[in-house]
């Protein structure tokens with residue numbers, strides 16, 4: 001069993017003030033794979049004090065030097081990428097090949113993305129003739145608190161830590177207590193990159209403890225949070241008392257609108273996309289809306305794609321999907337699958353219980369429901385497991401109406417050969433991101449939503465700007 005009780009504070013690994021053990025459970029085996037400590041107020045205060053002390057010097061460190069430190073973090077990742085993949089696979093159940101090819105490489109992809117965004121950043125400008133002599137300059141906002149979830153652990157950590165460092169902020173990271181090992185390894189990268197003491201600090205803890213202590217801390221200027229809508233609201237309430245900036249990346253219930261002219265291949269891709277990472281992605285296309293002429297055929301295709309999806313332990317090599325992260329998520333997903341059956345949706349594939357051949361681990365049967373109606377729980381609630389809901393539609397207007405009738409608005413998807421129609425829908429679907437014909441957004445585009453999905457804009461120049469605050473100065477010339 002791995003023992004990692006220390007926190008990274010002020011440039012060194014330090015013992016918690018009053019160690020409180022927390023077991024990290026391997027979701028494939030249901031057995032503890034590591035023990036960490038959950039911090040308390042003393043640890044949080046220590047980390048914030050270290051970040052506060054380091055802020056003045058880091059804020060004025062030349063940008064080129066801050067960039068060099070980030071490049072060194074990237075170099076550390078390349079040396080230790082396999083360790084990173086192993087840590088993620090063990091802590092949250094990503095199959096090892098998926099961890100190697102998709103989860104861990106988030107570190108390098110995002111770092112490279114931010115380094116190139118840095119070249120496009122505008123740090124200061126003079127206002128136009130309407131405001132002669134007035135200059136706008138950007139400053140790092142101060143000490144920032146970063147709170148991350150377990151589902152794409154390095155994706156969210158690098159989307160926050162790297163722009164904060166480049167912006168000149170110092171920080172305290174609290175990774176998910178479900179998946180802390182990858183972040184602790186990341187802290188080693190930062191240490192070995194020689195980032196000055198106190199600039200980056202890590203304290204493990206849960207939401208009620210360290211998470212809330214950070215959200216209410218008077219010396220933290222901003223919280224950047226990714227996680228559930230529930231926690232996002234709690235953080236916003238707590239942070240209001242100290243008037244912090246709060247940026248939120250929350251849940252989703254993405255619509256994937258498939259027109260008949262997109263063909264059945266679009267259905268297969270949509271199912272696979274839904275089951276990716278065992279359905280644990282906030283931007284998962286969890287509601288598949290299919291135009292009526294394709295609908296019956298789409299059900300057959302989706303059933304086949306689900307039945308071809310294999311489920312196996314994370315340590316096994318291959319293209320299967322793994323377990324979901326923990327018992328609570330497993331129970332919640334079982335309850336939602338049962339609700340789909342009870343509310344009268346047609347179960348095309350999967351269902352409740354463990355997949356055949358597996359008798360332990362938090363595995364879910366790849367599940368597809370047909371004839372789902374707007375308003376059913378499986379249509380409304382974020383499931384966060386490999387469960388797809390399929391709904392037919394007759395007209396473009398109806399598709400838009402169903403797609404937008406949700407509290408969320410993160411990513412919606414449109415599949416059609418008709419470019420004019422795709423653009424029309426792209427403008428009318430209410431979400432922060434629209435992906436057409438399974439083409440990903442280009443490098444440097446942001447990630448972020450609207451409504452209950454939160455309104456943060458992470459990645460690219462937007463991601464760096466989130467950690468900056470503007471100052472207007474008169475009589476500059």
Ligand code: NAD
Nearest residue numbers: 148149150176206207211212227228231234249250251282
């Ligand atoms: P969670 O909200 O339970 O936990 C996320 C993090 O917040 C953890 O570090 C947790 O310890 C902390 N936390 C929990 N309650 C808190 C509180 N009251 N105050 C401060 N911190 C608190 O979410 P999760 O179960 O880890 O992650 C899954 C959720 O995250 C899903 O809803 C998913 O859609 C969402 N998510 C969103 C995005 C996005 O970018 N929009 C990305 C990934 C995940």
